[in-house]
Amino acid sequence: xxxxxxxxxxxxxxxxxxxxxxxxxxxxxxxxxxxxxxxxxxxxxxxxxxxxxxxxxxxxxxxxxxxxxxxxxxxxxxxxxxxxxxxxxxxxxxxxxxxxxxxxxxxxxxxxxxxxxxxxxxxxxxxxxxxxxxxxxxxxxxxxxxxxxxxxxxxxxxxxxxxxxxxxxxxxxxxxxxxxxxxxxxxxxxxxxxxxxxxxxxxxxxxxxxxxxxxxxxxxxxxxxxxxxxxxxxxxxxxxxxxxxxxxxxxxxxxxxxxxxxxxxxxxxxxxxxxxxxxxxxxxxxxxxxxxxxxxxxxxxxxxxxxxxx
Numbered sequence: 001x002x003x004x005x006x007x008x009x010x011x012x013x014x015x016x017x018x019x020x021x022x023x024x025x026x027x028x029x030x031x032x033x034x035x036x037x038x039x040x041x042x043x044x045x046x047x048x049x050x051x052x053x054x055x056x057x058x059x060x061x062x063x064x065x066x067x068x069x070x071x072x073x074x075x076x077x078x079x080x081x082x083x084x085x086x087x088x089x090x091x092x093x094x095x096x097x098x099x100x101x102x103x104x105x106x107x108x109x110x111x112x113x114x115x116x117x118x119x120x121x122x123x124x125x126x127x128x129x130x131x132x133x134x135x136x137x138x139x140x141x142x143x144x145x146x147x148x149x150x151x152x153x154x155x156x157x158x159x160x161x162x163x164x165x166x167x168x169x170x171x172x173x174x175x176x177x178x179x180x181x182x183x184x185x186x187x188x189x190x191x192x193x194x195x196x197x198x199x200x201x202x203x204x205x206x207x208x209x210x211x212x213x214x215x216x217x218x219x220x221x222x223x224x225x226x227x228x229x230x231x232x233x234x235x236x237x238x239x240x241x242x243x244x245x246x247x248x249x250x251x252x253x254x255x256x257x258x259x260x261x262x263x264x265x266x267x268x269x270x271x272x273x274x275x276x277x278x279x280x281x282x283x284x285x286x287x288x289x290x291x292x293x294x295x296x297x298x299x300x301x302x303x304x305x306x307x308x309x310x
Contacts, residue, residue, distance in 0.1 A: 007105035008114035008289060016160050020153065023117040030290055031121060031297075053077045087128040088145050088186055090213075091116050091155075092179075094194030095162050096137040096171025097239040103224045104286035111283050112193050113159045115218050118293050119191045124152040131155075134162050135176040137169035137240065142179065167242045174201025181208055192278070193218040195225075196269045198240065203272040215278035219269060222285045226262045228255045 009022040053066045056076035069077040093116050099109040116132070124130055124147075131145030132155055141162065143155055165171070173194050180190065190213040192206065209215065228249045237244045248254060273280045281296045283289045 007285075008110045010106065011110055011113060011160060012107075016157055019113075019160050020156055023114060023156065024121070024153075026290065027114075027118050027121050031118070031294065053079050087123055087126075088188035089119065089123040089128060089130045089191065090145065090180055090188065091119060091130070091132045091191045091193065092173070092176050093132060093134045093159060094171050094173045094176070094192075094196075095134060095159075095165070096198070097165045097167065097169065098171065098195055098197050099220065100164055100239055102222055102285045104222060104284070106285050108195060108220045108222055108285060109164075111285055111289055112218075112220050113156075114289060115193050115220070115281075115283055115293065116159045116191075117156045118290070119216075120152045120156055122297065123189065124149060132158065133176050133179050134158065135171060135173065136162060136165040137171035138165045139163075140176060140179070165240075167239065170198055170240045172201060173198075174205050177202055177205035177209065180213075181205060187212050189213065190215045191218060192216070193220065195220045196272075197265075200272075203276065206272070206276040206278065210277040215276060217273040217276075217278040217280050219266075219273075219280065219282045220285075221266075221282060226266070227259045230255065 009019045011019060014022070053069045054077060056065070056070075056078050060078050062078075064078045064080075066077045066079040069079075093112060095109060095112060099112055100107060102108055102110070120130055127147050129145040129147045130152060132141075132143040134141040134143075141158060143158060171194075173192070173196070177192070190209055192202075192215065194202075194217075196202065196217075196219055206215065206217075228247070230249055232250050233246060233248050235244055235246050247258075270280055279296070279300060281292065283292055
């Protein structure tokens, strides 16, 4: 499919209000068909109250299998769920220094903020409450869950205006997720936005949240994190520690090893999200981010299981 939206607005080039209005116009215009209509549960998934049974279709969540009806009819059936009328959404956004990087259409931070805005607009209607925990590795910003468009706009401004972390501060996504475990929140939707790089402290607390929340993991990726170009000797720098390393990209062996390690790392991230029962949405700085969001939400609304959308 052709592009439906350009890159997200630049946090470096535009003011807060300009970024907010650009996101509102782009997201709401394109997601209009997904924002309204029959309220069929947590936006990327089902509700929690049991409803009627229907025939099983490929891609349905087998955890909702209705074994009594299946045994009686000898045909697989699943139990539909009735939507929760008021949804509490929590967005955990990792805006650590590793997000201050981008070699394609935008920085990863721009994409992370745009993804957060998309889920705010998707879930703020119908009296739903939205809260957030924003971590930079240096600071943690907590925003309580409140309903209303004004709160949604204010929350997006917080994402936009979050200061960039200073060098030497590693992000700790695991600690941010622990904020939601104690005290326990009511059942709802949890959206985790991160590149999932650095210390792997996040899988365990994320698994601990799956019993009470539908989880969506939004992975932010830049193409240079997956493969190196052949451009000779380059100096690579870790934005979170300041450590540097010279790499000879003219070496085909070096490029192949880099690509293999990157592929293995991404596979580990996907496995950890799957084990936590999370849906997996991958957004890239060189792709149409809004089209990927629309495809993901449409697939989940049709009852497809989690899995990764590349």
